[in-house]
Structures are given as C-alpha cells and as structure tokens.
Amino acid sequence: MLPVVAITGRPNVGKSTLFNRLAGKREALVADYPGLTRDRRHCLARLAGRRVILVDTPGVGEGGDWDEALRGQFERALAESDLxxxxxxxxxxxxxxxEAAAGWMREAGCAVILAVNKxxxxxxxxxxAEFHALGIPDPHAISALRGDGVTLLAEAVAGALPAGAATLDADQGRTRIAIIGRPNVGKSTLVNRYLGEERMLVRDQAGTTRDSVPLDFEYGGEPCTLVDTAGIRRRARVDPGPExxxxxxxxxxxxxxDAVIVLLDAREGATEQDLRLISLALDRGRALVIGANQWDRVPASDRARVNDELARQLKFLDFADLHRVSALRGWSVTKLLDSALAGVESASRDLPTGQLNAVLRRAVEEHATPRRGGRRIRLNYAHQGGKRPPLIVIHGRQTKHLPDSFRRYLARRVRTTFGLRGTPxxxxxRTGSNPYKES
Ligand SMILES: Nc1nc2c(ncn2[C@@H]2O[C@H](COP(=O)(O)OP(=O)(O)OP(=O)(O)O)[C@@H](O)[C@H]2O)c(=O)[nH]1
Ligand SMILES: [Mg+2]
Structure with a gap:
C-alpha cells in the first residue's frame, strides 16, 4: 500500500499549483492517446524519495460556508488519506x-501539516505568524509557484508518514491481477467466479480459508493472485456511504x-470514469485487458451496435484485448485471464537490439519523420531500456520535436513486429551522441 497524501485548503490558495509541483515530471512515458481522460487530481509522486499517491482536492469553505457537495468530496479525500x-x-x-478546515481535520483525527503558500x-x-492560531505545529512557509520551501515541505510530509505497509512482493513468481472498475459493474461477481469455479481454477492452498490466503489461485498451471480491490483498506474515519x-x-x-482488468458495463459503453481508470493503468504501464461485462443483459438485437460503439470508443487501445463477458453467467471470463497472462508475458519479453534496430529502420523508411527547421528529425539507434512494460530507448537528433502520433506509430511497429499483446x-x-546522456 502506498501512503496517500491529500492537499486541502480553501479555494484559490494554490492547491493545484502545489500538486503539480510535487507531481513533478510524469514518470510515465506512454504517449498521450487522444480521447483519453486524464486524471489531474490523483498521481503517483515521489516525496523525498518516498513513493506516495498524491490527491488534489477541490477548495472548500469559502467564507466559512461549506458547500455540501464539496465538503463530501473533501471528507472522502481525507478518509482515504494518511496525511x-x-x-x-x-x-x-x-x-x-x-479555521473551519483545521477544526474539522482535528475532529477527524487526521494527521496535518500546515503550509502557508504565496x-x-x-x-x-x-x-x-497569524497561522499559529490554527494550532498546527511547525507551519511551513512556501511558494508553490516559485518552489520556495517545497522541498522542505516534501521532506516533512515524507517524514510524517506511517512506516510503509507491506505491498505484495513482486518476486514470488505469481502473476498479480487487479480487477478495477466503476461501482456495480460486477467486480465482486467476477472475483467470486474466479475463486469459486473449482473446475476451472484450482486454488492452490488446499485447506486455507478465504480470509487467510483468499485470493491466490492457479490458472492453467500459472500461480496467480487477485489483487483484492474490495479489501483495499478504506481508512474508515468517516462513513464512505454507498460505494x-x-x-x-x-x-x-x-x-x-502486474496486469489490470478494467471491467465496464457493456450497456453503458466506456464512460468517462472508465476511461479515467484505463488511463491510470496505462500511465503505470500495466498489462491491460478490458472486459465489457453484463453482456448477457445486452439484448441480442442490440449487440452489434454496442460492439461497434465500444470498438470506436476504445480504438486508441488497439493493443489491449476487449472481451464481451458475463461475470454472472461465466461467459468468456477465462478469456480475461488468458489476456491478462499474455499481456504480462509480452510485457516481460526480451527484445533483441538487432531486431529493434531493424524495426526502427523499416519504420522510418516507410514513413519518414517530419522535418524540423528544414532537416528531418533523425532516429538513429534503438535499444530496450526496460521491461514491464517494454521501454524502447531511441537515440537521434531533435527528438523532442517528434510528434506524439509518430511515437505511437513506432510503438505500434514494435508491438506488431514482436507480436506483443496487451501491454503498452x-x-x-533521446537526443545527443552519447546514448546514455539525457536530451
Ligand atoms: N504569488 C503566488 N501565487 C500563487 C502561488 N501558488 C499559486 N498561486 C496562484 O494562485 C492562484 C490559484 O492557484 P490554484 O493552484 O489554482 O489554487 P487552488 O487552491 O487549486 O484553487 P481551487 O482548486 O479553485 O480551490 C493561481 O493564480 C496561482 O498562479 C504562490 O506560491 N505564489
Ligand atoms: Mg485546484
């Protein structure tokens, strides 16, 4: 579990400015896909070396008034936060x-660090000086805009976080699969289907109860763990209300x-929230598969239309499998696992340098790079810089002017040549003669 840090305060004090500054350079190098909703209120950040989930909250309490809807959001953000x-x-x-915010946070028993912005x-x-009245010790004076005091603030935040709770260990040879989706799309039904269907999936710890090692199972001889989103602790300081x-x-x-199954409700198509979840998984580079659930409830006469609509909405996700499933009836639910495992396999593949360079050469021959100031952007040399997901490092000249569409084209060429499925x-x-120098 990553610690969660919420940035709170009245409207216009600079929360989003601070959020953006702390978020820093996006870790992800996945090209921006047109049509993807990006979440600007949540991100993974590194504060003084500590990885955290950072949450920007809407401003509440202008003039001491609490707008009910905003206050609800504020309370939920706090309830999920460590600090x-x-x-x-x-x-x-x-x-x-x-004062109202500080008082309320005190009531909620929330760990708070005070930062005086601007x-x-x-x-x-x-x-x-005057903020001592809030009764929160050691206020920080910062400028989110200029960055003054922000490093010290980040250190203070990191230092005040609880010791890191255990996360699942990456190196146990198990493939870890998360099922995420909007409320009521059928996540729990799917989980139960996987864990309950003994013919299909043999849970490998005979005799263990569901509460001790509940989510380990074996699928086609492959040890898997379902990352239990339902069980991911809600910090229950306030009643979260309906899901x-x-x-x-x-x-x-x-x-x-390692792999994420995004479950959506086929009857509603890919909603903005579904796209947001997909973008979070993509940003993190996880193997990805989409399940259009409740397919049994789509009238037969409507299936072709629903199918076309989904394909259109998710066109940018050309590398991820889309399955029409019914968690309730068990339709195609194993296909989701097949795709998830295939995605992890693809994501872990070794991509030999010689072949990568052949792909790069052919790609540029067939589709010339754009010109910049009269000269073509040059892409000279490629090698694999990482796995899970595959990272291809390409060295050249003026590469920062290469459009995102060309980057996507290159990614597509790499995927099709190596037959990679289900992974971004x-x-x-990089620009420069030294392959190990940042552009
Ligand atoms: N002078 C100065 N201005 C700042 C600083 N931080 C933010 N601002 C400005 O304050 C204004 C509000 O900043 P935001 O970051 O949008 O504030 P916010 O708290 O996210 O606002 P809401 O989300 O609407 O509640 C913007 O014009 C910022 O440029 C700072 O450190 N110094
Ligand atoms: Mg804001």
Whole structure:
C-alpha cells in the first residue's frame, strides 16, 4: 500500500499549483492517446524519495460556508488519506474557512501539516505568524509557484508518514491481477467466479480459508493472485456511504498488480470514469485487458451496435484485448485471464537490439519523420531500456520535436513486429551522441 497524501485548503490558495509541483515530471512515458481522460487530481509522486499517491482536492469553505457537495468530496479525500497538507494563503491571511478546515481535520483525527503558500519575498516568521492560531505545529512557509520551501515541505510530509505497509512482493513468481472498475459493474461477481469455479481454477492452498490466503489461485498451471480491490483498506474515519468510484483505491490496486482488468458495463459503453481508470493503468504501464461485462443483459438485437460503439470508443487501445463477458453467467471470463497472462508475458519479453534496430529502420523508411527547421528529425539507434512494460530507448537528433502520433506509430511497429499483446510500449527519445546522456 502506498501512503496517500491529500492537499486541502480553501479555494484559490494554490492547491493545484502545489500538486503539480510535487507531481513533478510524469514518470510515465506512454504517449498521450487522444480521447483519453486524464486524471489531474490523483498521481503517483515521489516525496523525498518516498513513493506516495498524491490527491488534489477541490477548495472548500469559502467564507466559512461549506458547500455540501464539496465538503463530501473533501471528507472522502481525507478518509482515504494518511496525511493532509492544509494549505493557506499568506496574502489573504487567516480566514474563517482555514479555521473551519483545521477544526474539522482535528475532529477527524487526521494527521496535518500546515503550509502557508504565496510566501515568496517575505521572511518566514511574518508569513506564518497569524497561522499559529490554527494550532498546527511547525507551519511551513512556501511558494508553490516559485518552489520556495517545497522541498522542505516534501521532506516533512515524507517524514510524517506511517512506516510503509507491506505491498505484495513482486518476486514470488505469481502473476498479480487487479480487477478495477466503476461501482456495480460486477467486480465482486467476477472475483467470486474466479475463486469459486473449482473446475476451472484450482486454488492452490488446499485447506486455507478465504480470509487467510483468499485470493491466490492457479490458472492453467500459472500461480496467480487477485489483487483484492474490495479489501483495499478504506481508512474508515468517516462513513464512505454507498460505494463510489475511488480513484485512490484503483491506484493502490494498479500499483500492486502486474496486469489490470478494467471491467465496464457493456450497456453503458466506456464512460468517462472508465476511461479515467484505463488511463491510470496505462500511465503505470500495466498489462491491460478490458472486459465489457453484463453482456448477457445486452439484448441480442442490440449487440452489434454496442460492439461497434465500444470498438470506436476504445480504438486508441488497439493493443489491449476487449472481451464481451458475463461475470454472472461465466461467459468468456477465462478469456480475461488468458489476456491478462499474455499481456504480462509480452510485457516481460526480451527484445533483441538487432531486431529493434531493424524495426526502427523499416519504420522510418516507410514513413519518414517530419522535418524540423528544414532537416528531418533523425532516429538513429534503438535499444530496450526496460521491461514491464517494454521501454524502447531511441537515440537521434531533435527528438523532442517528434510528434506524439509518430511515437505511437513506432510503438505500434514494435508491438506488431514482436507480436506483443496487451501491454503498452513506452518509447523514450533521446537526443545527443552519447546514448546514455539525457536530451
Ligand atoms: N504569488 C503566488 N501565487 C500563487 C502561488 N501558488 C499559486 N498561486 C496562484 O494562485 C492562484 C490559484 O492557484 P490554484 O493552484 O489554482 O489554487 P487552488 O487552491 O487549486 O484553487 P481551487 O482548486 O479553485 O480551490 C493561481 O493564480 C496561482 O498562479 C504562490 O506560491 N505564489
Ligand atoms: Mg485546484
């Protein structure tokens, strides 16, 4: 489990600015796919070397009023967090809403670090003076915009986090599969189907009860573990209410998995939230398979249309298998596992340098790179820089001007040549004669 850090505070104090600064350079080098909804409120970040899930929250409590809907979001963000940064604005000074937020966090028993933003150009003591009244020790004076004090803040946050809880160990030879999806799409039904169907899947710890090693099973001789999203702890300081999409939970599950099954409701097609979940799995580079569930409930006369619509919506995901399934009836549910395992196998493949360079040469012959200032962008040399997902490092000249569409084209060529299924392929471009120098 990764620790979760929420950035909270009134509107306009600079939460999103701080979020963006702490998020830093996106780890992912997956090309941006047109049509993907990206989540700008959650990200994986590294604070003083510690990996965390960072959550940006909407501003609450303007003028001491609590907008009910926003407050609900605020409470849920806190309930899922290990620690909150309460951000205030030194220019506006202490506001009733700051006091309300601090009071509420105290009630909720939430660990809080206070940061006084927009403090550039004045001594720390002056910035923080009136905020001592909030009763939160050691306020930080920062400028999210300029970066002043942000490193110290990040260190303080990292230092205040609980010791790392155990995550599933990557090297136990088990393939870890997460099932994520919006509420009520049928995740639990699918999990039960996998774990209950003894003919199909033999759980390999005979005699162990479901609560001790509940989610290990064997599929086609392959030891697997279902990453249990339902069991991913909700920090139950407040009643979470009816099941809602928790991006934080989904991120925790993605983090622990080798492959992700995104389950959606075929009757509704790929909704914006489904696309958001897909983008989170892609950003993390996980092997991916899509299950269009409740297929048994799509009237036969409507299936062709629903199918076309899904294919159109998910066209950008050309490398991921899409299966029409019914978790309830057991239709095609093993295909999801087949695809997940195939995706992990593809993601782990060795891609020999000679063949990669042949792919690169042919790709550029058949489709010339664009020109930049009269000269073509050059792509000279490729090698594999990593696995799970495959990372292809390409060295050349002026590579930072290569359009995303060309990057996607290269990824597609690599995938088709090597027959990779179910995994994104990352392309990292470098400019410079020294292959190991960053552009
Ligand atoms: N001078 C100064 N301005 C800042 C700083 N941080 C943010 N701002 C500005 O404050 C304004 C609000 O910043 P946001 O990051 O959008 O604030 P927010 O808290 O996310 O706002 P909501 O999400 O609407 O609640 C923007 O104009 C920022 O450029 C800072 O450190 N110094
Ligand atoms: Mg914001």
């Amino acid at each position: 909150a940064v309460l951000l205030t604005d030194s220019r506006q000074g202490l506001c009733p809403a700051d 403090s550039e150009g004045q001594p720390r003591e002056i910035s923080v 809602r999409l928790s991006v934080t939970q989904a991120l925790q599950a993605i983090e622990q998995a 392929v990352r392309i990292e471009l």
